[in-house]
Amino acid sequence: MLNLARSVLLRRSTACQQRFLSSSSSSDNDDQNSKKASTTADAKTTEKGQKQSDKDETEKSAVKLSSSEKSPEKSSLSKEEDSKYVIVGPDGVPYDPSKDPEYTDDFYSYKYPQYFTKHLGLKRALKIVKEDLSLLKKGRIHKTREEIGCPNHVDVAIFGGGIIGASIAYFLKEKAPFSLNVAVFERDPTYTRASTTLSAGGIRQQWQHPENIMMSMFTADFLRNAKRHLAILDKGEPPDVSFTPQGYLTLADETQAEQLIESHKLQIEMGALVELYTAERIKEKFPHVNTDGVVVGSYGVQNEGWFDPWALLLGLKAKAQCLGVEFVHADVLDFNTRKMHGHWDAETDEQTETAHYVVLREPDGNVKHCEFALGVVACGANSGQIARLLGYGSRRGVRSVEFPVEPRKRYVYVFNCRDGPGLDFPFLIDSTGAYCRREGLGGNFICGRSPAPEEEPDVDNLDVDYSYFESEVHPLLAARVPAFEAIKLKGGWAGFYDYNRLDQHPIIGRDPYYRNFFWATGFSGHGLQMGPAIGRAIMEQIIYDEYKTIDLSRYDWQRVLSNRPLALDNCV
The missing domain is CATH 3.50.50.60 (FAD/NAD(P)-binding domain)
Structure with a gap:
């Protein structure tokens, strides 16, 4: 069907160009074209008695091919007949869509609306000339990839x-x-x-499905070798993904401890370097963390942390x-x-x-x-x-x-805590679902929490609800890390999850x-x-x-x- 459209486009363009050329020609050229057509017809005539009639027939065909070589007063073709013979190729064979079994009007409805105009050849030529002049003014003769547009x-x-x-x-x-x-x-x-550029940029191996563990392990290895994978000859080094190797610390209360221990066994079997900590060990390793209500914690020793998504x-x-x-x-x-x-x-x-x-x-x-x-x-x-x-x-x-799959909006907040944890602070995932990690230096942190089903925000925009931080996020973080009680909220952003509501x-x-x-x-x-x-x-x-x-x-x-x-x- 695509080839058919191109054929129709070529034929219509040829006919329209003939219209444009013939409308600007003089009457002398018209006479000369008639004589040429008559001479061609005479050469093909086999019987002298039919010479004149064949000449007349040839002249009628010439009228059909050009549609405007004769003046409107001399043409006996109606508008319907004229439009019927517009689609004629250089070989002189007319195209009749009604006899084409593969022809369909559905193809033309919105696929090529900018092409099917009465004077396609002229409009397209003018457009090309304007584009070429514009490129020359910029000192170029070729278009960029963005200027070329969509491929066919x-x-x-x-x-x-x-x-x-x-x-x-x-x-x-x-x-x-x-x-x-x-x-x-x-x-x-x-x-x-x-969603890519608006994410928190974390990577972990602490999953309950083997596939997720292996995928995260592969991504961690890819990030560590990103400069080798993404290097371009003669273009310098690729962007620095700024991978920060700092493990996730996942905390579990009494209702979550058994599942966390079972997941840890699977992670070890898959080759992930993850350790289980008691509440006492967590307090010893991360003194800023309050372990009240914590039964066990899981910490990623290697291949976890965060990076620059952009x-x-x-x-x-x-x-x-x-x-x-x-x-x-x-x-x-x-x-x-x-x-x-x-x-x-x-x-x-x-x-x-x-x-x-x-x-x-x-x-x-x-x-x-x-x-x-x-x-x-x-x-x-x-x-x-x-x-x-x-x-x-x-x-x-x-x-x-x-x-x-549907969009779900999630908030990421940025705050500063001058007397907060230092460089050894992990990517913390609290048993309540709140999370927090360090962002650069200078006491900056980012945090967030997925809302309950009844708290899901509107997805019509990416506006940030800062009251949600005050009521649902900050109290949980301050209870888990007492130093976060005195903070200064600096801003935030919102992004969309491609949320699969099935599972x-x-x-x-x-x-x-x-x-x-x-x-x-x-x-x-x-x-x-x-x-x-x-x-x-x-x-x-x-x-x-x-x-x-x-x-x-x-x-x-x-x-x-x-x-x-x-x-x-x-x-x-």
């Missing part, structure tokens, strides 16, 4: 350019630098509202671009689907579909259409919008399931209906520390059609379709 077709289209999307693009091009054409579509390239994102993006990935500033409007022969929906006994065309809107409002072979949804908190565009929650069969675990893997789609979303606040591992996992699914390093099959779509949530895993 790619092998892999990644929707979402945060830490997950950038990691997927990086690992794909690292593994297949020449065989795959990869594009990342991101609607906010400044990342002012991205620096890691910039490094991954720059390296991916160096490898050939296109980052496109565009917003997804819709998808075009088509039936997939030989594949059936088990519930409805209908043919499944593939989504190979995405409709995009560029920043200037221009609507573009891009064809892709494989699509990856890594939109984080906005993944639900993509699911709705694909029909989830509103169709029959598999797509009748409501997609469980707060990610949805990773191939789509159950659209077989050319993959998903990597629903991390519920932990996507940053798992980003590099997820990028490698999706790369393995695309290239090898299986997981080669960490098997993430338990996070696929099956539990969503059957409504079987996994056990929670120390979500903060």
Whole structure:
């Protein structure tokens, strides 16, 4: 269908150019063209008695081809007949859409609205001249990647350019630098509202699922070797991710102690360096911490801490671009689907579909259409919008399931405590769910706490509710660290979790209906520390059609379709 549109576009452009040229020609040229057409017809005539009639027929054909070579007074064609013969190629063969079995008006409704104008050739030529002059004024002759805009077709289209999307693009091009054409579509390239740049930047291995432990261990190793992984020849060193190796200290009361001990056994089996502390040991190692009500604590000795999310994102993006990935500033409007022969929906006994065309809107409002072979949804908190565009929650069969990922707003507060803990203060996770860690030097700290279900804030904006800090966060921190009673609140920010309301675990893997789609979303606040591992996992699914390093099959779509949530895993 795409080739058909291009053919129609070429033919219409040719006809319109003929209109423009013929309207500015003189009457002498008209006579000369008529004589040329007559001479051509005479050369093809085989019988002398039909010479004149063939000449007349040739002249009528010439009228159809040019549509305006003769003056309006001399033309006997109506407007309907004139429009009928506009789509004529240089070979003189008219195109009749009614006789084309693959023709459909649906393709034209919003895919190429800026092209199908009456004088396409002239408008396009003027636009190109203006763009060239603008570039010359800037001292350039070529457009930048951002100025070129949306590509017409790619092998892999990644929707979402945060830490997950950038990691997927990086690992794909690292593994297949020449065989795959990869594009990342991101609607906010400044990342002012991205969950990646608004996170607290922590990484830990203290999980209850083996997959999460292994993913965090891989990310820790990636961070330690980030300069080697993300270095670009002749571009200097990549951004410093500022990895601060300081362990998490997770505190448990009587109701949480047994689970914390069981999780610790699994972490040791997986190779994580985590220690269990009694209340006395915690008080000895971290004297600022009040251990009242604490039964046991877990402390990460290695591969835990925090880092700069913005620096890691910039490094991954720059390296991916160096490898050939296109980052496109565009917003997804819709998808075009088509039936997939030989594949059936088990519930409805209908043919499944593939989504190979995405409709995009560029920043200037221009609507573009891009064809892709494989699509990856890594939109984080906005993944639900993509699911709705694909029909989830509103169709029959598999797509009748409501997609469980939605945005949830979380606050991060910054305060200063002059007489607070020093450089040895850990990333503290209290038994109440409140957390706190040091931010740089000078007595600065950041903190937060996930609200109860009845306290969930509105997600229409990113405004910060400072009363929540005063009532729900500060009292808990002051009780756990007495030095925090005298603090000065300096500010805060808000960001979105891609919250999976089913079980707060990610949805990773191939789509159950659209077989050319993959998903990597629903991390519920932990996507940053798992980003590099997820990028490698999706790369393995695309290239090898299986997981080669960490098997993430338990996070696929099956539990969503059957409504079987996994056990929670120390979500903060």
